[in-house]
């Protein structure tokens with residue numbers, strides 16, 4: 508009840524705020540026609556570099572780790588499968604934020620107790636944590652992609668004399684890749700969004716910069732609106748890329 | 763004509779899927795050049811038997827001896843199992859190039875020879891999905907032949923085909939039989955069996971119930987189960 512009332516109160520506030528000059532919205536803070544506004548915009552947009560670099564390196568690492576987790580997970584032998592299963596279940600269950608805290612604040616304590624004086628660099632701490640967290644999902648994408656190729660294909664490969672490696676390389680993976688690429692590209696969108704959490708350990712990417720500016724300018728509404736717009740643009744561009752990839756693969760398919 | 767030389771000896775073969783006894787004490791010897799047709803009701807273990815022979819299934823007791831240790835066993839599946847991402851030609855050359863170490867030119871020459879043999883040389887550069895079912899199965903047969911098998915196994919090669927395409931596949935198989943290839947064929951095509959088989963094998967519930975020449979087999983089956991099966995299958 509109370510929540511609903513609040514909403515009703517907030518709605519006219521928001522609408523009138525836009526139209527009036529009463530100060531609900533104060534776009535001056537990011538008005539490119541003023542020197543300070545322009546400086547603020549530049550400061551915010553400069554986060555793109557870090558967010559993109561962070562996401563790309565983390566995604567590449569995640570794709571690599573995922574491969575090493577997925578390969579044993581398709582074994583016939585349950586004891587070979589088990590470690591992969593455990594890895595996926597455990598990593599997938601840990602939320603990213605606690606994992607980041609653990610790596611950034613917890614891990615150095617362990618290093619210290621071992622007599623090592625290692626502090627974690629926010630950039631690499633964030634990349635590695637993101638990559639590990641995401642690798643559970645990429646591993647599952649690989650596994651289901653490979654397993655979606657019918658058992659008859661493996662059997663046919665065997666009857667024409669191919670060994671395991673050859674079967675994978677020439678028969679299974681070329682077919683699996685079509686089912687792996689689109690979800691893998693989708694997963695990249697998640698990494699980009701999750702990279703916002705890197706802000707809490709001091710990584711100066713998009714979100715961190717927005718937070719810092721809010722502290723000095725007291726204009727959370729405008730600054731966070733722009734922040735959301737920044738992610739929206741980034742993700743939409745990736746989405747277009749994914750669509751293009753899918754269309755291209757469909758076109759190849761029908762050749 | 764089959765020789766007296768054994769190609770495959772199966773003795774006391776037993777196979778379980780968990781606690782389901784799928785093959786019970788199978789004894790069967792196949793001579794070189796012999797054409798054996800295996801029939802029996804669905805679920806009787808025909809596929810399991812030939813899959814044990816070429817190692818696609820493991821067995822729990824008994825022995826399968828390939829007399830020549832180099833024996834190459836080819837297999838033709840009910841669902842063709844062609845490689846969909848490769849052209850017909852690539853389907854045929856993959857094994858010879860990767861497993862036998864042949865050069866591309868040699869493998870392609872051999873592939874072409876067998877495509878002519880199955881009467882579809884003009885389809886070499888197409889992807890399997892652009893071929894009819896009958897053509898796909900003939901490609902699958904050519905793919906097996908490219909590995910120079912001593913024994914060729916067929917698991918209901920015409921069961922997934924539209925009726926009008928069955929004959930073209932059986933014709934190719936009859937042709938192969940005429941060349942003295944050792945063949946084990948699981949099929950319900952009794953016309954083909956009459957024409958081609960040296961020996962009939964009837965299976966039911968994981969056992970070989972009876973074997974015999976096609977002549978005895980079709981005119982006076984010994985067991986009741988076999989008689990019943992033949993009546994059902996010859997009705998249409």
Ligand SMILES: Nc1ncnc2c1ncn2[C@@H]1O[C@H](COP(=O)(O)OP(=O)(O)O)[C@@H](O)[C@H]1O
Pocket residue numbers: 779782784802803804805806807808809810811
């Ligand atoms: N992979 C498997 N796991 C468990 N049971 C199986 C498996 N494959 C076959 N079977 C069982 O073994 C029996 C024989 O199967 P199959 O050899 O395919 O029969 P057929 O080819 O004569 O129709 C059937 O009852 C079938 O359900």
Ligand SMILES: [Mg+2]
Pocket residue numbers: 808809810917918
């Ligand atoms: Mg079968």
